[in-house]
Amino acid sequence: MTSASDAPEPGFRLSQLIYDTRYRSLTIQVVTFILVMAGVAWLIDNTVQNLNQLGKDFNFSFLTNRAGYDIGQQLIPYTNDNTHARAMLVGLLNTLWVSVLGCATATVIGVVVGVLRLSNNWLVSRLMTVYVETFRNIPVLLWILVSLALLTELTPAPNAYKINPATGEAAASMWLFDSIAPTNRYTAVPSIEFTHGLGAIDTPFAPISLNFLLIAAVLIGSVWLNRRVRHHAHQVQDATGVRPTTWWKSLLILVGPVVVVALALGFRLNEPELKGFNFVGGLNVSNAFVALWLGLSIYTGAFIAEIVRAGILAVSKGQTEAAFALGLRPNRTMSLVILPQALRVIVPPLISQFLNLTKNSSLAIAVGYMDLRGTLGGITLNQTGRELEAILLMMLIYLLISLTISGLMNIYNNTVKLKER
Amino acid sequence: MKKSVFLGTLAVAGLSAGIAAASTLDEVKARGELNCGVNTGLVGFAAPDANGNWSGFDVAICKAVAAAVLGDASKVKYVPTTGQTRFTALASGEIDMLSRNSTWTFSRDTDLKLDFVGVNYYDGQGFMVRKDLGVTSAKELDGASVCIQTGTTTELNLADFFKANNMSYQPITIDSNAEGEQQYLAGACDAYTTDASGLAATRAAFADPENHIILPEIISKEPLGPAVRHGDNQWGDIVRWTLNALIAAEEYGVTSANVDELAKGTENPEINRLLGVEGDLGAMTGLDKDWALRAIKAGGNYGEIFAATIGESTPIGLARGLNAQWTQGGLLYTPPFR
Known part of the structure; x- marks a missing residue:
């Protein structure tokens, strides 16, 4: 009665889950999901059982206990009476500080080297090739250690600056009008002081200096004013074709108010002087920090240089030729035509270099710079014996830092990417 | 029929979390x-x-x-x-x-x-310094850079000792005795602190042990x-x-x-x-x-x-x-x- 092409619906059979393309992808997804969840459950169960067997519990209350140890480098006030949580924060800020400085320096190095590597000057471009190939092909840990070794071996000990009473001379002398003293532990540099400053607001996080807030506010105001001046110059240029001279106005606006405010606050440099074992008075920038910063910057800089070079080469040669035809000079061509287009290619891989640099900063432990790994993942972990908690917390923090960098850079990427209309 | 395929795969996931409990x-x-x-x-x-x-x-x-x-x-x-x-x-x-x-x-x-x-x-924790530093007591170490092995009790004793004596110091954190030895000899720290026995053992390995002294203070029970x-x-x-x-x-x-x-x-x-x-x-x-x-x-x-x-x-x-x-x-x- 029924035709062969119109078979009756046979009902659902189990084998359809595999052989029927309508259901197969769903089956695969469900099975994968179950397997992944089973794997996660097994890991958690295993951990809980092992912890039980060792008689250990899982809690983070150790963070509120007294830390009891001292930290060499600190950006916010910290004593050994503070909690482990505070010590963790000190370490986190040290991580962020070296990462931010490292990313900035690596970008500058990378852009300069990347552009110069494409230079028509044979010597310059070959030198840059040597730089890139040397630095990116040797592990960053070695660069950090080499930097530290150089800083330690080439500089005198602090007591070499002590004046020998017999000869009336010191074995080493300070640089730049006796204001900077490089030693094998740190470089002593002058610190900034305001003799009649405004004081600071005490917050539980860190004291905020009102002096610096005021100067920052003045700077922001100056920059805004400068933009107005330039905007006006543009308008005049558009209307009359002649651009009024702005450089002396800009200079006056940007520098003048800040200098006036700083002088009003009683700005002076606090020069370091040798007292007892070490320099006091100024700021001691530890060699560990400089070595880490330098090592991370030159290493990542080499990678960024290649990314920049790739980005520039990705811009069609016709763009350069067109710019030349319009009479633009080579450096204007680079900054106005090539780089803005190259940024679209450069930014996404640049993000991953920033992430790498930030994560590589955990190598700080090799030179004794107290970053997050050194405080939370090092001393706190050791003194409290909370391995699982400390490591999980550290992983979470690094994850958050990386996601934040990634998010910020994606926002930036959206502003430079090709606008499709 | 083909259900055995699924069951087999699922069985792999069903691993027990057994751990060897032998003595x-x-x-x-x-x-x-x-x-x-x-x-x-x-x-x-x-x-x-x-x-x-x-x-x-x-x-x-x-x-x-x-x-x-x-x-x-x-x-x-x-x-x-x-x-x-x-x-x-x-x-x-x-x-x-x-x-x-x-x-x-x-x-x-x-x-x-x-x-x-x-x-x-x-044992007890002590300090070692270079003889030419002219230091004869640990109480004279105010402002010194001190090399300290991380993850040890000595790290906490050091903090306590300097606090109790109202002195300041700069901790130089190191990971092993070998690194401490190298940092101390390179002059990265004025004093090296660890258990007194460890100091004696470290000093014995120096090329010039006679130029280093172990200060008399023992600041802890170890x-x-x-x-x-x-x-x-x-x-x-x-x-x-x-x-x-x-x-x-x-x-x-x-x-x-x-x-x-x-x-x-x-x-x-x-x-x-x-x-x-x-x-x-x-x-x-x-x-x-x-x-x-x-x-x-x-x-x-x-x-x-x-x-x-x-x-x-x-x-x-x-x-x-x-x-x-x-x-x-x-x-x-x-x-x-x-």
Whole structure:
């Protein structure tokens, strides 16, 4: 009665889950999901059982206990009476500080080297090739250690600056009008002081200096004013074709108010002087920090240089030729035509270099710079014996830092990417 | 039909979380080797020679335990551990026992789930400085840069000492004794602080030991001893009583030279019980009756080990001091063997 092409619906059979393309992808997804969840459950169960067997519990209350140890480098006030949580924060800020400085320096190095590597000057471009190939092909840990070794071996000990009473001379002398003293532990540099400053607001996080807030506010105001001046110059240029001279106005606006405010606050440099074992008075920038910063910057800089070079080469040669035809000079061509287009290619891989640099900063432990790994993942972990908690917390923090960098850079990427209309 | 495919795959996921719960003694016997955690290199306490043979005061404890349990003092695998990795290595089962000049403290014994089985060296934290610095007391170290091994009790003592004396310092954190030695010699720190015995051992390895002094202040109590995992009491007993056997052997005058002679039987019932001539103390811990005999033969009694590794005739030159027998005015006092 029924035709062969119109078979009756046979009902659902189990084998359809595999052989029927309508259901197969769903089956695969469900099975994968179950397997992944089973794997996660097994890991958690295993951990809980092992912890039980060792008689250990899982809690983070150790963070509120007294830390009891001292930290060499600190950006916010910290004593050994503070909690482990505070010590963790000190370490986190040290991580962020070296990462931010490292990313900035690596970008500058990378852009300069990347552009110069494409230079028509044979010597310059070959030198840059040597730089890139040397630095990116040797592990960053070695660069950090080499930097530290150089800083330690080439500089005198602090007591070499002590004046020998017999000869009336010191074995080493300070640089730049006796204001900077490089030693094998740190470089002593002058610190900034305001003799009649405004004081600071005490917050539980860190004291905020009102002096610096005021100067920052003045700077922001100056920059805004400068933009107005330039905007006006543009308008005049558009209307009359002649651009009024702005450089002396800009200079006056940007520098003048800040200098006036700083002088009003009683700005002076606090020069370091040798007292007892070490320099006091100024700021001691530890060699560990400089070595880490330098090592991370030159290493990542080499990678960024290649990314920049790739980005520039990705811009069609016709763009350069067109710019030349319009009479633009080579450096204007680079900054106005090539780089803005190259940024679209450069930014996404640049993000991953920033992430790498930030994560590589955990190598700080090799030179004794107290970053997050050194405080939370090092001393706190050791003194409290909370391995699982400390490591999980550290992983979470690094994850958050990386996601934040990634998010910020994606926002930036959206502003430079090709606008499709 | 094809359901078996799914069931098979699911069965893989259904792994049980079973963990081997065999006792440490059984594991060591089955393995035929004792995994002993030692220092990465501290001359006199634990250091490998040019051929990779380990020797030292802490190493001797490993050898004695291996001799007692396995019958062969050479069947030890030495696992070098840093101040940071030692307790994790023990807790994870990578090593069976830790003999690495580690301080016995309350929190390590309880919260870290370790069991310190005794004290093999009564120590205290000291400071070493260059002689030409002109410093004669630790109280003159205000403002100094101090090298300190991270993850140790000395780190906390240092903070306490400087705080109590209202002084400031700059901590230079280092990871191992070798790094500390290098940093100190390079002048990255004015003073190096660790256990006084460790300072003496470190100084002995210098090219110019006479230009460095160890300051008189001892700022803490550091009872150093071997540790095992908490929970396996039988294994803890074995390590504890092996150490005690070495100490008791010195007290009773049993040496590696006369132990075979004495094992034939003596007038002293205490020695007879120790060496297994009388009673069967070994069986009570799961060993045979010659366990202590073998432990003593491995490197001699406590006094012999001390003299051979860190004593006054060695470059390290440590006096017995607190580590003399209680009969000699020291603190070594083992519970009776009965």
